[in-house]
Amino acid sequence: MGRTVTVATCSLNQWALDFDGNLERILKSIEIAKYKGARYRLGPELEIWKILLIRPKISLANTGNYREMRWFTPWSKPRHVEEYFLPRMIQEVTMQESVPFGDAVLATLDTCIGSEICEELWTPASPHIEMGIDGVEIFTNSSASHHVLRKAHTRVELVNFTTAKNGGIYLMANQKGCDGDRLYYDGCAMISINGDTVAQGLQFSLDDVEVLVATLDLEDIRSYRAEISSRNLAASRVIPYHRVKVNFALSCFDDACTPASQPIQWRYHSPEEEISLGPACWLWDYLRRSKQGGFLLPLSGGVDSSSVACIVYSMCLQVCSAVQSGNQRVLDDVHKIVNDEVYIPKDPREFCGRVLTTCYMASENSSQDTLYKAKSLAEEIGSYHININIDGAVKAIWGIFNAVTGRMPQYQVHGGSTRENLALQNVQARVRMVLAYLFAQLCLWTRGMPGGLLVLGTSNVDESLRGYFTKYDCSSADINPIGGISKTDLKGFIQYCSENFHLTILRSIISAPATAELEPLKKGHVTQTDESDMGMTYAELSVYGKLRKIAKAGPYTMFCKLVSMWKETCAPREVASKVKHFFQMYSVNRHKMTTLTPSYHAANYSPDDNRFDLRPFLYNASWSWQFRCIDEQVSKLESKEENLEESKE
Numbered sequence: 001m002g003r004t005v006t007v008a009t010c011s012l013n014q015w016a017l018d019f020d021g022n023l024e025r026i027l028k029s030i031e032i033a034k035y036k037g038a039r040y041r042l043g044p045e046l047e048i049w050k051i052l053l054i055r056p057k058i059s060l061a062n063t064g065n066y067r068e069m070r071w072f073t074p075w076s077k078p079r080h081v082e083e084y085f086l087p088r089m090i091q092e093v094t095m096q097e098s099v100p101f102g103d104a105v106l107a108t109l110d111t112c113i114g115s116e117i118c119e120e121l122w123t124p125a126s127p128h129i130e131m132g133i134d135g136v137e138i139f140t141n142s143s144a145s146h147h148v149l150r151k152a153h154t155r156v157e158l159v160n161f162t163t164a165k166n167g168g169i170y171l172m173a174n175q176k177g178c179d180g181d182r183l184y185y186d187g188c189a190m191i192s193i194n195g196d197t198v199a200q201g202l203q204f205s206l207d208d209v210e211v212l213v214a215t216l217d218l219e220d221i222r223s224y225r226a227e228i229s230s231r232n233l234a235a236s237r238v239i240p241y242h243r244v245k246v247n248f249a250l251s252c253f254d255d256a257c258t259p260a261s262q263p264i265q266w267r268y269h270s271p272e273e274e275i276s277l278g279p280a281c282w283l284w285d286y287l288r289r290s291k292q293g294g295f296l297l298p299l300s301g302g303v304d305s306s307s308v309a310c311i312v313y314s315m316c317l318q319v320c321s322a323v324q325s326g327n328q329r330v331l332d333d334v335h336k337i338v339n340d341e342v343y344i345p346k347d348p349r350e351f352c353g354r355v356l357t358t359c360y361m362a363s364e365n366s367s368q369d370t371l372y373k374a375k376s377l378a379e380e381i382g383s384y385h386i387n388i389n390i391d392g393a394v395k396a397i398w399g400i401f402n403a404v405t406g407r408m409p410q411y412q413v414h415g416g417s418t419r420e421n422l423a424l425q426n427v428q429a430r431v432r433m434v435l436a437y438l439f440a441q442l443c444l445w446t447r448g449m450p451g452g453l454l455v456l457g458t459s460n461v462d463e464s465l466r467g468y469f470t471k472y473d474c475s476s477a478d479i480n481p482i483g484g485i486s487k488t489d490l491k492g493f494i495q496y497c498s499e500n501f502h503l504t505i506l507r508s509i510i511s512a513p514a515t516a517e518l519e520p521l522k523k524g525h526v527t528q529t530d531e532s533d534m535g536m537t538y539a540e541l542s543v544y545g546k547l548r549k550i551a552k553a554g555p556y557t558m559f560c561k562l563v564s565m566w567k568e569t570c571a572p573r574e575v576a577s578k579v580k581h582f583f584q585m586y587s588v589n590r591h592k593m594t595t596l597t598p599s600y601h602a603a604n605y606s607p608d609d610n611r612f613d614l615r616p617f618l619y620n621a622s623w624s625w626q627f628r629c630i631d632e633q634v635s636k637l638e639s640k641e642e643n644l645e646e647s648k649e
Contacts, residue, residue, distance in 0.1 A: 004258045005111065005250040006215045007138070007169065008038035011187035011201050013177035013208040014045055015289065025209050032211040039250045040113070041211075042140045044173045050094050053244045054084055054101040058127060061119040065146065065183060065601060065612050068119075078103050081242045100244050103127075105136050107243040110251045111218055112136045114241070118143045121158055121172075132166035133231060133238045137221050138250075139168055144175040147186035147278050149271050149489065149602050152203060155188065156266050164195025167225040169216055176205065178285035182484075182601045182608065184278050191216075194224045196263035203269060204277035206284060206322040206330050214261040218251065271489055272496035275307075279481035279600045280315035286454070286479055287355070288333040293451030294355035296440040298432060298458065298474045299378060299385075300517070301360070301370030304482060305458040306377055306509050307490045310497040311481050312356045312456075313381040316348040317501075339450050349382030356383040357443050357453060361432045363390050366517050367526050373512075376505040386439070393431045411520055413527075425518035429473030436474060454478040457597040462487050462541040464596060465548075465607045466582075467589020468534050476597055483599020484606045486545075487514070487538035514538075535581050544582045545605035549613060555583045555626035559633065572637040576630045580623070587619035 010029045014022045026047055033041040056075035060068035084101035091097060105114040114136035116127050121141055128139045139162065145155060155172075163170050170192045175185035189201035191214045199212040225231060269277065287295070295312060299305045322330040323345055335341050338354050345351040360374040371387075378385035402408050409423055410416030416424075440453040457480030459469050464483065469475040482490060491510055498506035514530040521527070531537050536544075547553040547561060559579045563572050570578070593609035594617050607613045 003110075003219045003251055004215055004217050004255045004260060005138075005169075006037045006039055006213060007171060007191065007250070008033035008036065008041040008211055008213045009140075009171040009173045009189045009191060009199075009201075010041070010043055010209065010211045011174050011176040011189045011205075012044055012210075013285070014175060014179065015177075016180050028209045029211050032209065033213065036211065036213040037215075038213050040138075042142060042171045042173045044142050044144060044175045051086070051090075051096060051099045052106060052246060053104055054099055055104065055115045055117070056101070057117045057120070058103065059120045059123045064604070066119075067611070075103065079239055079241060100242070102242070104242040104244055105131060105134075106246050108246045109249040111138055112243065113138045113140065115139075116141045118145065121162070126162070128162050128168075128170075129166065130238060131241065132168055133234045134241050135235070136241070137168050137218060139163075139170045141170070141172050143172060144179075144185055145188075146183040146601065147203075147274070148604060149274055149485070152186070152188060152268055156190065156197065159190060159192045160195050160197060163192045166231060167194055167221050167228065169193045169221065174201075176210070177208075178282045178289070180289070182598050182610070182612075184282040184600060186278060191261075194220060197266050198261040198263055200264060200266055204274075204281050206281060206318055207327060208329055215258060217260045220260070270496075272493045275482075275485060275489065275493040275602075276311070276314045276496065276500075277318070278602070279311045279485075280318055282600050283312065283479070283481055284315050284319065287337060290454065291336065291451075292454050293337060293339070293444050293449065294357065294453050295456050296357045296359060296436060296443065296453040297383075297456045298436050299358040299360055299374045299383075300458075301373035301377070301509065302512075302514060303487070303490055303494055303509060304460055304463075304514075306373075306506065307482050307485075307493055308456050308458050308480075309356070309358060309377055309381055309383065310494070310501065310503065310506075312383075313348065313352055313501065313503075314497075316345075316352045316355065316381075320345045320348045320351060347382075352382040353384050356381075357439070358383040358385045359388060359436065359439060360385070361388045361390050361435060363394065363428050363517075365428070365520055367521060367524065369512070369526075370517060373505055373509050377503065377509070380503045380505055386443075388435060388439075390428065390431050390435065393435070394428055397427055397431070413520055413522075421519070425516070426470045426473070428518050429470035429516075432474045433472055433476050436477070456480065457483060457599070459483060459597075460485055460487050460490055461599075461603050461606055462538050462545065463530075464593065464599075465545045465605070466534055466536070466541055466585055467592050468530065468585075469592070471592050471595060476595065478597070480597045480599040483597060484602035484608070485600075486542045486603060488542055535585070536578065540578065540582075542605075544579075544586075545603075545607070548586070549605040549607070555579055555623050556629045556633070558583075559630045563637070572634045576634050579630065580627055583623055583626075584621055587621040587623070590615070590619060591617045593617060 012025045058075050060074045062069045081100050081102035081104045083098050085098045112135055114131035120127055159170050159172055172190045174187055174189050176187035186203045187201050188203045189212050191199040193216050199214045201210055201212050334345055358378045409420035412421040436455050440455045444451055455477040457475050457477030459475040460482055461484050463469050494506050494510045497503055515526050515528050519528040547558045562575050593607055
């Protein structure tokens with residue numbers, strides 16, 4: 001019997017309920033795997049032909065974006081196997097009446113294969129631990145693991161640590177693409193042996209099918225395990241798994257000289273590259289599957305809307321590259337989107353002009369500086385750009401209000417109240433939303449082209465957390481590629497685009513202070529800034545967000561953590577003031593999360609109310625008990641500091 005095995009894993013861009021398309025992609029991946037000589041192939045989908053074993057999920061994903069226990073129950077009988085009678089429609093396909101169902105492994109003529117499913121790799125007591133001790137040599141994981149910034153290394157390290165600790169081969173298959181929701185599944189299929197990666201899949205790609213193949217020596221596993229005495233002692237005490245015997249060998253008899261795949265160094269993307277590639281692939285999937293004619297982006301000349309413009313431009317770069325590489329599926333999708341069966345995208349700027357319409361919506365409070373920046377960026381990326389002045393619509397609305405009430409609100413700088421000031425800003429913001437959808441619906445019609453445009457949102461994760469946006473303004477859109485990305489990361493991304501996409505105007509965009517431009521100018525210059533309006537910096541907001549969501553911190557716990565974290569720059573009383581202000585603003589604005597535009601999920605502190613951050617949207621914003629506890633702790637800390645100073649004297 002031989003000793004080398006050729007195995008394959010894959011990433012498929014599957015789409016829920018797209019049975020024809022899913023089957024097509026599964027079959028294509030099988031053809032590729034067989035062509036490359038693989039004797040075993042792992043896919044991310046449930047794929048039936050003949051059934052050897054139904055291995056149910058033992059651990060269900062039930063946190064964050066996942067609610068599997070709402071619909072399913074995990075298998076809770078370790079090492080137990082039952083006989084399962086197949087539905088008649090399956091019997092007719094597989095010619096089987098019943099199959100084993102339960103916690104078992106497959107024993108071929110030359111090795112043993114055990115399966116993990118998705119979440120089970122991430123649990124403290126992963127099945128691969130006991131399987132490996134019981135002699136399983138090949139572990140497989142059919143997964144649907146979504147992208148989060150800076151997450152890839154965790155997944156890779158988990159797989160490699162699995163095979164380093166216990167020896168063996170680990171095949172990871174992962175879903176890729178937008179499956180019709182807020183998540184982007186980022187591929188990264190991989191093959192690992194004895195702690196080393198031997199095959200790495202792409203993390204971001206427009207290819208619907210990707211297959212990885214590696215040839216590995218089973219004797220390398222056995223030699224590796226022979227050196228781990230603690231594992232061998234544990235093997236003598238393990239409760240054995242039921243083995244489903246398979247009359248098939250993964251290896252060949254005459255393979256003594258077959259070369260084995262060698263370890264490779266995993267290449268990780270920087271966070272800026274991840275932002276450039278992940279949301280761009282998500283947008284492409286959404287665009288082609290929604291069968292729309294492109295995107296409309298309200299482009300203000302600030303960091304956020306410019307980031308979205310750059311992401312669309314990155315999408316255009318990837319589309320052109322894929323077409324040049326011979327990807328017929330991408331070219332077919334391009335033809336449908338632009339309604340031209342002979343068009344071939346070669347220049348990303350020219351293609352951007354076909355699929356992206358940018359729109360600067362000026363008011364009397366807009367500066368010439370942002371007008372110039374928006375126009376310049378549109379020219380550099382090649383988008384179809386239009387300028388709109390919204391003053392007529394804004395004044396018409398206030399005319400209606402004045403006719404009914406006899407009153408006219410004033411900006412704060414003109415003697416108006418805070419309430420008047422906010423209302424005047426909100427009307428401008430909401431008019432922009434109405435105009436964005438109007439132009440998205442009819443812009444292509446005016447150009448003699450069919451179809452409509454998807455409106456892109458431009459609010460970042462920090463603004464959503466703080467509630468620093470107008471409900472039903474330009475944050476209200478069809479989809480938002482940056483809604484899960486922090487302002488800090490977006491600034492880094494803009495710098496990356498400036499250097500790598502050669503978009504020179506971005507240097508002046510990133511250097512300007514963030515502003516909504518909704519209040520009157522002073523001698524033609526902007527006086528309103530985001531951080532002044534919010535009463536906190538974007539850097540502080542990121543810290544608050546991570547403590548609130550990831551650390552599960554309420555006001556008092558957050559104060560206690562920040563007193564230590566910020567002790568070099570803030571006194572306890574100042575920290576208390578900052579924490580109180582954040583929680584007051586967070587709580588009074590939480591209702592805005594219920595109408596938040598569907599956004600690309602990229603941060604584990606996202607306040608997305610739809611499925612990730614399920615919380616009340618009506619809080620007691622006074623936080624009386626929590627704030628009283630903070631005040632008491634501040635008094636204790638100040639007294640302690642005073643006593644310490646006195647002792648020094």
